[in-house]
Amino acid sequence: MSAIFITGTGMTRLGKHIDRSVKDLVREAVTAALDDAGLTPERIQAAFFANTRQPMLEGQNAVRGEIALAPLGIEGIAIVNVENACASGSSAVALAASMIRASEAETVLVVGAEKMVFPDRTDQVMAAFRGGTDIEAIDDIAARMEALGKALAPKDAPSAPRSFFMDIYAGIARAHMEAFGTTREQIAEAAAKNHSHAAHNPKAQYRTPFTADQVLADKPVVWPLTRAMCAPVSDGATAIVLQAESAVRDRKRAVRLAGQGWTTATSRDIADWDAHLGKRAADQAWEASGLGPEDMDIAEVHDATSFAEILQIENLGLCPRGQGGPFTASGATRLGGSIPVNAGGGLVAKGHPVGATGVIQIAEICAQLRGEAGAMQVENARAGVCENGGGFLGVEEAVTLVTVLTR
Secondary structure: OOOEEEEEEEEOOOEOOOOOOHHHHHHHHHHHHHHHHOOOHHHOOEEEEEOOOHHHHHOOOOOHHHHHHHHHOOOOOEEEEEOEOEOHHHHHHHHHHHHHHOOOOOEEEEEEEEOOOOOOOHHHHHHHHHOOOOHHHHHHHHHHHHHOOHHHOOOOOOOOOOOHHHHHHHHHHHHHHHHHOOOHHHHHHHHHHHHHHHOOOOOOOOOOOOOHHHHHHOOEEEOOEEHHHEOOOOEEEEEEEEEEHHHOOOOOOOEEEEEEEEEEOOOOOOOOHHHOHHHHHHHHHHHHHOOOHHHOOEEEOOOOEHHHHHHHHHHOOOOOOOOHHHHHHOOOOOOOOOOOEOOOOHHHHHOOOHHHHHHHHHHHHHHHHHOOOHHHOOOOOOEEEEEEEEOOEOOEOOEEEEEEEEO
16 A cells, blocks of 8 residues: 655644634645645645534535635645544545545645634534434434433532533443443543643643543533533634655655544444444554554544543553543553653643544644654654544444554
8 A cells, every 4th residue: 555644734723713714714724734745735636625514504515625725726626525523534534545545646635624613603503513413313312321321420410501412422431430430530530631731732722731620620511521521612724735655755754644444333232342433443543554552652532521532542452441541540641651642632622623623633643753742742752543533323423533643
């Protein structure tokens, strides 16, 4: 299989960009990525544009990528619009890589962009999240999630208005707590770690460090989750340039896309944790890359809630099944630990602009492998892995991609 490299990255600050448009965010990210790669717009032979919210929140659909990229002089080429829930960005990267492997292009641009903060459209924003699962079965899904581990939750546990996905993650978290003894304190440790990491990240939405006790004392969302354990609504954009080996001019800063796995949900019992699509995607990525979890120096996982980080480090094989909570509490996943996870703050602190998140993860690992991550840098990082999941179907995410990157 031909080698594929990432030669340029660009990212906006993540957060609440109320006065900025998708076009404006895209302009900043793409311009930075092209400058980083030393390329002009004319060198781009194809582009993949990941976005999920413009049709619902702005009425802009069908040709979002063509519209956002044309003002930058990126036109007259193949442009593909990609929507695949929170995994849209990593799906776009996988499709771009396939195009290069098929020798249909040597230089491809991937953009993830999302504008989700509309103070006057809060109901629409929350409704958009509900579309990430089977809307015909949504009442049944809600009932099943509420029933999972219900005996663990205090009868008078308070809750707050939230997206439907927080109920899903809370239910699965309670099931994991019943199965393996995972605790709220361990989930809080994952959240506190990421908020502390984000304090060093100038691009992060929230940069206030927390202790685990402060996380537990934060506003309740739905038991066992508090606000500090849940990803915020975010705006932002990221772009990366992928190139075939034949097109790469500067190998010193190029990062190799070593392998990817891409899976979707299956009908399974929730108790069959080892059949989780995240593990299946990881197994594919390890096989494709010829590497394994023991070879990784750093990881980015999709912590839409901090419980999800505990589950996904198990799926990646960074720790044994059921040991994600104790492994996290041991400090192993902190900067300076044996396998730092979400060194930039993860979704819970860095932000979660849905269509951009998968591209953001890959750009973050590229900075690490180039030795350009500043105060977030993992010493001598040579290999990293990203896990990016989206939607919900059955008892798990609807889709997950795992990407392995190397120097």
